[in-house]
Amino acid sequence: MATLAGGVAVITGAGSGIGEALARLAAKTGMQVVLADVATARIDAVAAQIVADGGTALAVTADVSDPASMDALAATTRDAFGDVRLLVNNAGVETLGFAWELSAEDWARTLGVNIQGVVNGVRAFAPAMIAAGEQAFIANTASVGALGIMPVQTPYIMSKHAVLAFSECLRLEMELKQAPISVSVVLPGPVHTRIFTDSLGAGDAVSQYHRQQMEGMLAANGISSAEAASRILPQVAAGDFWVSTDAEMTRAYAAGRAQALLDLQPPALAPELAASLQAE
Numbered sequence: 001m002a003t004l005a006g007g008v009a010v011i012t013g014a015g016s017g018i019g020e021a022l023a024r025l026a027a028k029t030g031m032q033v034v035l036a037d038v039a040t041a042r043i044d045a046v047a048a049q050i051v052a053d054g055g056t057a058l059a060v061t062a063d064v065s066d067p068a069s070m071d072a073l074a075a076t077t078r079d080a081f082g083d084v085r086l087l088v089n090n091a092g093v094e095t096l097g098f099a100w101e102l103s104a105e106d107w108a109r110t111l112g113v114n115i116q117g118v119v120n121g122v123r124a125f126a127p128a129m130i131a132a133g134e135q136a137f138i139a140n141t142a143s144v145g146a147l148g149i150m151p152v153q154t155p156y157i158m159s160k161h162a163v164l165a166f167s168e169c170l171r172l173e174m175e176l177k178q179a180p181i182s183v184s185v186v187l188p189g190p191v192h193t194r195i196f197t198d199s200l201g202a203g204d205a206v207s208q209y210h211r212q213q214m215e216g217m218l219a220a221n222g223i224s225s226a227e228a229a230s231r232i233l234p235q236v237a238a239g240d241f242w243v244s245t246d247a248e249m250t251r252a253y254a255a256g257r258a259q260a261l262l263d264l265q266p267p268a269l270a271p272e273l274a275a276s277l278q279a280e
């Protein structure tokens, strides 16, 4: 964490959940923190609290799905604080529904935020980070879902597989260029946040039921956002590629996926999931 102290952090989706907790922890670690989110009132409130606690924070309204908005975020950050040491492309939305029933808008929004948002963050910030020539860090938030499959979460799961593949290739590109930028992919397990409550879609009974189940699961089994941040940030600072909130769960998902691919298993519903969703 000492490598982060004194540097500048930019965290997207910092108005809630994991992003908010990462922003608070980065500030506590001695970073100057830029909080970016579409939820202006929430980032304003969090930034004000960080400053009241003696930290340095700036709230900037930004939509990660909009390249111009991310370029503006990069310019505002540079003007305010200079070079960026840590970029966390954390903003994400959950979307529930059958693939063919979700609206074109919900599809575009999900892929726009979850995939293009990460790409836009890298396009806006990486050139200056590389040019600065200093050790810096880019962390892209996927999910353990990047190593799994799940019906009625298709746009979300698809987007997280994409973030994982993007991050793997980005790590190789940094190596190819011998750039001092460490790339990490964050694969959180359950964290108790508003993500399912705010989810898009959920217009059908099965998805509504699934949303309820997932909200209950996060409330019962999810760790707090603060705990998640305290596990995530040291791994990013250490330069780890695979960053988990629950290393055992990540390994179990990876092993399950690897075995399914090795065996060329066709996708099949786990019996408990089928019973639960088909009961609806």
Ligand SMILES: NC(=O)c1ccc[n+]([C@@H]2O[C@H](COP(=O)([O-])OP(=O)(O)OC[C@H]3O[C@@H](n4cnc5c(N)ncnc54)[C@H](O)[C@@H]3O)[C@@H](O)[C@H]2O)c1
Pocket (backbone or CB within 6 Å): 012, 013, 014, 015, 016, 017, 018, 019, 036, 037, 038, 039, 042, 062, 063, 064, 065, 090, 091, 092, 093, 113, 117, 141, 142, 143, 144, 145, 187, 188, 189, 190, 191, 192, 193, 194, 195, 196, 198, 218, 222
């Ligand atoms: N909570 C979990 O269990 C969990 C598990 C795995 C992965 N994740 C991932 O972690 C990340 C954070 O999720 P969370 O659970 O803290 O969710 P959250 O809903 O609490 O916070 C997400 C934040 O992103 C912001 N946001 C949404 N669209 C945006 C946009 N276009 N531009 C900028 N900001 C935008 C929201 O306003 C919100 O403040 C997401 O990428 C999510 O997919 C979460």
